[in-house]
Amino acid sequence: MPYSAYFDVASTVPPHPVARQALLAALEEGWADPTRLHREGRRARLLLDTAREAAAELIGCRPDELSFTSSGSRALHTGIAGALAGRRRVGRRLVISAVEHSAVLRAAEAHEAEGGTVVRMAPERTGRIEPGTVTDALTGDTALVCLQSANHEVGTEQPVIEAAETCRAAGVPLLVDAAQSLGRGTVPGAWSLLAASAHKWGGPAGVGMLVVRKGTRFVAPLPRDEREAGRAPGFPAVPQVVAAVAALRAVREEAVEADGRLRGLVDRIRERVPELVPDTEVVGDPVRRLPHLVTFSCLYVDGEALVHALDREGFAISSGSSCTSDTLEPSHVLRAMGVLSSGNVRVSLPTGTTGEEVDRFLDVLPRVVAGIRERYGAPPRTGGAQDARAGEARPDGGTEVTVDALGLVCPRPVIELARAMARVRPGGVVTVLADDGVAELDIRAWCHLREQEFLDEKPLGGDPAGAARAYRVRRTERPIPADDPAARRVPGTPPAGGPGSAGPHGDGLRP
């Protein structure tokens, strides 16, 4: 068995031993239809009712306010649709944060498709939604506000208490997506609806929770049946529900002692990574964050290559958006934050993580990143023969350089930019032609990191897809680090491995 550390609990937490035991027991006792009147049915009914009471206590709601759904996404879909339908008379304006889970974004798109309006609140660069932003977003015709308790990609905690207060004062219901935090503690504040997902705390997959507080206008979407107050059609998975609630109680107790330690380990990563890996940006709020989660992005690297390389070293992490990893889209969260998206690494530590494991990760990471950068044509700092060619990067060069990065995918457009910037004199302008989806995000982020001036971007004619753009960047007086690896790249030398072989989104693993 090779070394293996699972640092991806923000995706899903391995089943808790307590969950496995409870599931097995409930498979014996609670397999029957709880609406049946024979003893097997009554037994299942008893287990379901007991689980509902226990979960309600852990959430801080009444049992009759809680419905068990088939997933956190279903809880969000139903919660949003039901609350919007219940407030239809008031208005059809839905307010969400731009960094919500994709299930909230999809529900919002469905609302727009039906003629509703959606307002997406922009976060700070830390991913945090300022309370004032919520206040400003509220209008007389606002039907619902959705705000996560903490972000699933960068760990930033949101001001749920303040938002709930603002919403309550305005008479607008607040739905809280508590998927990332319910396993660590109750969600405070006067929220109206809450959604959660059991596999995020070590319960089995296939169990979500939807809380609709008494007094909240709610019309469950059709079709509905009589199960779970009409909010989750279909035969209930009693054994999984029992296991989910048993796991929630167990992890809550563990979190009390574990979270302080995890917070320290994450602080170590936040502090050491920028020191160990050049051209790296640690994102997310450094203080108001989940204890176990940290995300950073590395210039001139793509996240998928990083995931594979770290996996070979025995570390399971994820990159970009947990929920768009199947698509060519960059993470909507990182995009909304305006931070570097290429070379993104999300580390989320399980409760039992040791300092040794974190140190091993910090030991492996620099080598892994350097290796990928080299493959992309960014040689290691020990230049050797390549230093001789540094002359080709003419710092006394021209005032206008245009780089054709059309057809190149991240991180290569930004690598081309870095190379070109080294060839113009201060005040000079580099124009990058690119059609990669994340080019603008990464070029802006590069300018932010390098303190260079992003001038503008214009669409290029003649591109049917309309993705091609010209990005203009002016070189400031600020020196671009002479050791910028990208500046050392031998012009014309194709990087090892094309976009296909280890490109950011090439995916030989999926059928």
Added chain:
Amino acid sequence: MPYSAYFDVASTVPPHPVARQALLAALEEGWADPTRLHREGRRARLLLDTAREAAAELIGCRPDELSFTSSGSRALHTGIAGALAGRRRVGRRLVISAVEHSAVLRAAEAHEAEGGTVVRMAPERTGRIEPGTVTDALTGDTALVCLQSANHEVGTEQPVIEAAETCRAAGVPLLVDAAQSLGRGTVPGAWSLLAASAHKWGGPAGVGMLVVRKGTRFVAPLPRDEREAGRAPGFPAVPQVVAAVAALRAVREEAVEADGRLRGLVDRIRERVPELVPDTEVVGDPVRRLPHLVTFSCLYVDGEALVHALDREGFAISSGSSCTSDTLEPSHVLRAMGVLSSGNVRVSLPTGTTGEEVDRFLDVLPRVVAGIRERYGAPPRTGGAQDARAGEARPDGGTEVTVDALGLVCPRPVIELARAMARVRPGGVVTVLADDGVAELDIRAWCHLREQEFLDEKPLGGDPAGAARAYRVRRTERPIPADDPAARRVPGTPPAGGPGSAGPHGDGLRP
């Protein structure tokens, strides 16, 4: 441990040992997010893909035509909504049978709520939809036809092959609800969509299957994510899916040898029950039926009392509609068939049922039914002292009798009718005033059983609820059996136990 035989597999089948083993193994290997690229994710992905291929082979479809949903109801809801959306240009006419599972009925009501049209095909008295009925229902603007492979309450098999042929010829997609039959064999015919539910064959709850054949126009309802071809949003429950498919393979093999034996046991029940229990109607098709399921109804008895009494004797059976047991509605299936709904018993035998268990059931049943009838004021045939009072039932009596059964719930209105009929002379007419939901159904069924003439029913004025009706029945020349227990009832004697104590829908068991 008291004697216990679970005869309710049509509600749900206890988890198959193979399912439990597979679930445990997959909890170890397949808990991760299958869209993740690290080894844990790839392992889950491999398990999911393998399960999909195995299930597709057992269903008889391509793996990429199969989506795993969170329940059979969800599979039906999504399948129907998606097929209707895909055919929107053709028309908005949905054709279903009147005896479909309630999930299909709910989906149809949702379609109506959105302005669509629904045609409900009436079954024969056996519950069977004649192929000609499907042909007649097809029109140029029909978007979709839904037909179950076999009925969940009476076991009658539907002509899926013929229906599929008719639909194919007309270019209309056919959706087959295979929930009750997929565990026993593949569904033949050129159907376009198929839905199933794993807990119906011993898989875990929380796993449904939706097949959409290539070439079938389909637009999955919003919101949708990228999982399961956009047809089942939410984090996939890989361990449960693996267990569901393992169970399907196992029960398929067992069905080969078991179904012949079960058919024989059901034939024994079908033959013996009417002999052992007077005034009983065995419903459903005697030949074209599921091998393990039989349903019968007993006059002057209510189903819920029967469920409780048989439960005390160690037999778990269900009554009425599996899916409306929580409501005051009588089974929509029995209603559509026009058969007696009161005193309904559905027996569905597990694979391992022995002849001894069936004999024990046949030994217990007559005593149980007699006991309930006695409580409702229908004394056992050994009349004794009561026979002396038989004179009060004047067969040479009047020509017009009106019975006030307002406020009485089934089976009492029909008991009152039986009593009154014994008091009018042939040609005479009895008018029953009743406001119970199933009164008309049961009075008509009683007339059918007793070969008496149902004249008409009129609404009664002065009932705000509008449920009160007057039902007129004419006594034919056909003798009403002199031993009709109801005719022996002492007039004016209140039945033991009011509607509350053991009424058909009083439910002290549920919170």
